[in-house]
Amino acid sequence: MKIFLNEKPLIVNEKATAFGVRDFVKKDADIVVLNGFIIKEDVPLKENDWLTLIIRGEIPNEDELESLLVARHTPGVHEKVKKACIGIAGLGGLGSNVAVSLARLGIGKLVLVDFDVVEPSNLNRQQYFIKHIGMKKTEALKDVLKNINPFVEVQSKDLYLDENNIVDCFKDVDMIVEAFDDPKCKATLVNTVLSKLPDKYIIAASGMAGYFSNNTIKTKRILNRLYMVGDYTSEAKPGCGLMAPRVAIAANHQANTVLRIILNEYEI
Numbered sequence: 001m002k003i004f005l006n007e008k009p010l011i012v013n014e015k016a017t018a019f020g021v022r023d024f025v026k027k028d029a030d031i032v033v034l035n036g037f038i039i040k041e042d043v044p045l046k047e048n049d050w051l052t053l054i055i056r057g058e059i060p061n062e063d064e065l066e067s068l069l070v071a072r073h074t075p076g077v078h079e080k081v082k083k084a085c086i087g088i089a090g091l092g093g094l095g096s097n098v099a100v101s102l103a104r105l106g107i108g109k110l111v112l113v114d115f116d117v118v119e120p121s122n123l124n125r126q127q128y129f130i131k132h133i134g135m136k137k138t139e140a141l142k143d144v145l146k147n148i149n150p151f152v153e154v155q156s157k158d159l160y161l162d163e164n165n166i167v168d169c170f171k172d173v174d175m176i177v178e179a180f181d182d183p184k185c186k187a188t189l190v191n192t193v194l195s196k197l198p199d200k201y202i203i204a205a206s207g208m209a210g211y212f213s214n215n216t217i218k219t220k221r222i223l224n225r226l227y228m229v230g231d232y233t234s235e236a237k238p239g240c241g242l243m244a245p246r247v248a249i250a251a252n253h254q255a256n257t258v259l260r261i262i263l264n265e266y267e268i
Contacts, residue, residue: 004050007067007078016045022053029053033071050075066151070106077263078106084262085109087173089161089189091116091137093242094205095179096127096144097251098258102152103145105259109153110145111173112138115160125244161185166192175201175261177254181236194226203257207231208250210240217246219253221266229253 001014005025012021019042022029031054032039045051052071060068070078084107088095091114099110114137118128132140138156145154157169166189170176176193180186186204193202207230208217216231229250236242260266 001045001047003045003048004075006052006064007050007070012045017042018045018051021045021051026053026055028055030056036072036074038072048075066106066149069104069149069151073106077259080262081106081259082108084258085111085173086258087111087113087170087176088179089113089170089176090179090181090185091126091141092122092179092181093125093244093247094208094251094254095177096137096141097248098177098179098255099141099145100127100148101252101255102258103149105255106149107152107258109155111155111157111170112141113157113159113161113169114138115158125242125247161189163188163192167196170197170200173200175203175258177258178202178204179251179254190226194223201225201227201261203227203229203254205229205250205254207234208246209234209236209242210246211243212246214246214249217249217253219257227257229257 001012003010003012005021018032018034018039022032033052034043035050052068054068054071086102086107088099088110091112099112102110116137118132118135118137118140120133122128127144128140136158138158142154142156145152159165159169161169178186178189180189190202190204193200202225204226206228212231212234219227219229222228234240
């Protein structure tokens with residue numbers, strides 16, 4: 001019967017077990033992942049099972065790395081995710097966190113758009129490091145992502161987005177994540193995508209400031225191609241700043257919505 005070992009097809013005996021394959025292929029492996037779940041006891045294998053063998057602490061070679069990066073995924077996810085191209089408009093607290101989560105998912109391609117540079121106050125919630133201060137966010141985030149998953153294709157555009165360049169910038173992506181701070185820029189992007197890019201989804205956000213309840217941040221499908229994340233009320237203002245926890249919660253709502261759309265799980 002056929003199984004998949006480290007993402008590659010392998011023919012095994014119908015009585016094969018997970019640990020039996022491990023002992024034959026890589027007996028030193030101390031982590032055995034079956035269909036996305038680490039197993040502690042041997043189990044019989046079934047047709048089309050996904051088995052991953054990992055030696056704890058070992059740096060894999062390039063041929064193995066991508067399969068091991070996605071070893072904990074649900075079977076069948078990676079081949080769909082790998083084909084997706086996602087645009088991210090704005091690389092601040094939302095956009096940088098979304099990009100990191102999508103890179104960890106193994107997304108095929110990211111189109112990253114921003115015109116700003118990394119400055120010290122960004123480090124309280126954005127996925128940058130001290131060494132990135134003064135760098136363009138497009139280049140800094142590309143550096144972060146290559147150290148997470150070098151198999152993601154990253155296209156960066158150092159650009160201020162407006163109604164004159166949005167269509168050209170995102171015409172080749174499958175969907176767009178809106179990650180701006182400015183409400184006018186948010187509205188311009190959403191309206192342009194909905195009116196001029198009729199085959200694109202857009203996942204926008206509004207309301208993640210402060211340290212209010214986690215559970216007030218929601219994901220809603222507003223229109224057929226528009227999803228909105230946030231509590232829709234908590235804006236950044238004097239006395240109510242932007243901090244890592246709620247910003248990251250909202251960003252990961254956006255990233256998970258991207259994943260659900262890719263997998264045709266449209267209703268949220």
